[in-house]
Amino acid sequence: xxxxxQMRRLSIEMNAKTDxxxxxxxxxxxxxxxxxxxxxxxxxxxxxxxxxxSGQTLVLLxxxxxxxxTLLKLxxxxxxxxxxxxxxxxxxxxxxxxIRLRRSIGYVIQEAGxxxxxxxxxxxxxxxxxxxxxxxxxxxxxxxLLTLVGLDPIEFASRKPHELSGGQRQRVGVARALAADPPIxxxxxxxxxxxxVTRAELxxxxxxLARRLGKTIVFVTHDLREALLLASRIILLESGRIVADAxxxxxxxxxxxxxxxxxxxxxxxxxAHA
Amino acid sequence: xxxxxxxxEHRAEILEAxxxxxxxxxxxxxxxxxxxxxxxxxxxHRATLRNVALGLASVFQTIPSLALFGFxxxxxxxxxxxxxxxxxxxxxxxxxxxxxNTYVGLTGIDPAVLEAAxxxxxxxxxxxxxxxLPLARTVILAGxxxxxxxxxxxxxxxxAIGAGGLGTFIFRGVAMVNDAVIxxxxxxxxxxxxxxxxxxxxxxxxxxxS
Numbered sequence: 001x002x003x004x005x006q007m008r009r010l011s012i013e014m015n016a017k018t019d020x021x022x023x024x025x026x027x028x029x030x031x032x033x034x035x036x037x038x039x040x041x042x043x044x045x046x047x048x049x050x051x052x053x054s055g056q057t058l059v060l061l062x063x064x065x066x067x068x069x070t071l072l073k074l075x076x077x078x079x080x081x082x083x084x085x086x087x088x089x090x091x092x093x094x095x096x097x098x099i100r101l102r103r104s105i106g107y108v109i110q111e112a113g114x115x116x117x118x119x120x121x122x123x124x125x126x127x128x129x130x131x132x133x134x135x136x137x138x139x140x141x142x143x144x145l146l147t148l149v150g151l152d153p154i155e156f157a158s159r160k161p162h163e164l165s166g167g168q169r170q171r172v173g174v175a176r177a178l179a180a181d182p183p184i185x186x187x188x189x190x191x192x193x194x195x196x197v198t199r200a201e202l203x204x205x206x207x208x209l210a211r212r213l214g215k216t217i218v219f220v221t222h223d224l225r226e227a228l229l230l231a232s233r234i235i236l237l238e239s240g241r242i243v244a245d246a247x248x249x250x251x252x253x254x255x256x257x258x259x260x261x262x263x264x265x266x267x268x269x270x271x272a273h274a
Numbered sequence: 275x276x277x278x279x280x281x282x283e284h285r286a287e288i289l290e291a292x293x294x295x296x297x298x299x300x301x302x303x304x305x306x307x308x309x310x311x312x313x314x315x316x317x318x319h320r321a322t323l324r325n326v327a328l329g330l331a332s333v334f335q336t337i338p339s340l341a342l343f344g345f346x347x348x349x350x351x352x353x354x355x356x357x358x359x360x361x362x363x364x365x366x367x368x369x370x371x372x373x374x375n376t377y378v379g380l381t382g383i384d385p386a387v388l389e390a391a392x393x394x395x396x397x398x399x400x401x402x403x404x405x406x407l408p409l410a411r412t413v414i415l416a417g418x419x420x421x422x423x424x425x426x427x428x429x430x431x432x433x434a435i436g437a438g439g440l441g442t443f444i445f446r447g448v449a450m451v452n453d454a455v456i457x458x459x460x461x462x463x464x465x466x467x468x469x470x471x472x473x474x475x476x477x478x479x480x481x482x483x484s
Contacts, residue, residue, distance in 0.1 A: 176394075
């Protein structure tokens with residue numbers, strides 16, 4: 001009897017590990033500092049503390065060099081905190097096997113970072129292949145995902161990245177990140193290199209997709225308009241520190257010079273002065 | 275006696291020397307590739323070994339070829355008179371372009387691609403075999419192409435230590451002050467180099483991803 005209950009507990013634990021839907025998709029930064037060393041001048045981010053709840057879309061907003069991308073890389077252990085810890089899915093990143101951790105976190109970057117020698121299908125199937133899914137499951141997953149991101153599987157499956165437009169590449173990048181159904185999605189200015197029309201199109205579609213998928217998303221951008229459209233919460237960074245943490249509705253009412261600088265960038269006059 | 279009649283009269287001999295020359299080059303290139311490419315892969319993440327390997331390969335490249343053949347003769351096992359010594363010297367010459375291009379090709383990958391590979395949970399060896407190597411293959415092949423052309427040229431000097439090949443005619447012609455005999459070695463060697471360049475160039479173009 002005792003053995004039986006132990007086995008059951010074990011199988012539940014294993015389920016929690018293998019089934020991403022049951023895994024805890026939350027992220028907590030606990031007084032995280034990252035820098036070349038701990039002297040104040042070499043810190044890239046300092047004393048960062050925030051949590052991302054399950055299903056939330058957190059936008060990290062800030063100018064170039066404010067530390068947004070560093071925070072993102074601390075989540076999937078591309079970087080390890082110099083001080084403090086980042087807890088992802090219930091465990092500090094330092095204790096995770098980096099390979100296991102990263103395969104449970106989708107990652108989309110500017111220009112998509114698609115493998116130029118792989119077809120669209122091979123790109124999307126990368127993590128499922130690494131996870132040794134069987135061929136029929138992979139191929140049905142690939143067409144499902146292509147349809148999800150608005151690309152016709154018949155037309156696009158065997159193309160190479162250089163045969164795609166920037167917007168199409170980015171769609172494939174999103175499909176690739178979603179392939180193994182990770183509970184967490186990290187996005188680093190994914191729409192930054194696109195022309196304004198395509199960017200607006202992808203932002204709208206992605207916003208709807210994000211709501212539908214219910215993933216925990218951390219999204220990096222320097223574009224307040226994009227942040228307001230996608231975020232359930234916005235964190236504003238300035239020189240590696242958090243200066244504002246608010247919902248999109250509250251954000252523009254915060255009295256802080258960096259917030260005012262960002263809201264001013266929205267006004268049509270901002271362009272005229274430049 | 276003009277060059278043409280010399281060619282016709284000695285065509286069997288020239289053909290045999292060309293075949294010898296080609297074998298010498300092919301054997302040397304096979305060794306150079308088998309050593310150079312894996313070594314290039316091995317030094318991607320090892321800075322100290324990388325400096326030693328690239329430095330050493332550069333040093334071999336700077337030794338005049340005739341001197342290198344001479345230096346190798348007294349060395350036991352790899353030295354002596356004949357083909358084996360010649361092949362060792364040719365491998366040492368061919369190593370630098372192959373090693374350097376392999377290293378440069380493997381490390382010159384778009385950082386966004388490498389970051390994506392790492393972030394998606396590929397291990398270092400998966401990144402090396404499935405991302406770096408396929409993307410570096412044209413650069414590696416360009417190194418092999420350069421090395422082949424160098425080796426075809428340097429192999430003519432191997433005749434000085436009794437390794438045979440087209441150099442035999444060149445050395446004989448120099449000794450006899452006879453241009454026809456020199457050309458009987460020089461022209462086939464030049465043609466071999468041009469043919470290798472064209473063939474490997476075609477292969478390189480086919481492997482290009484765009």
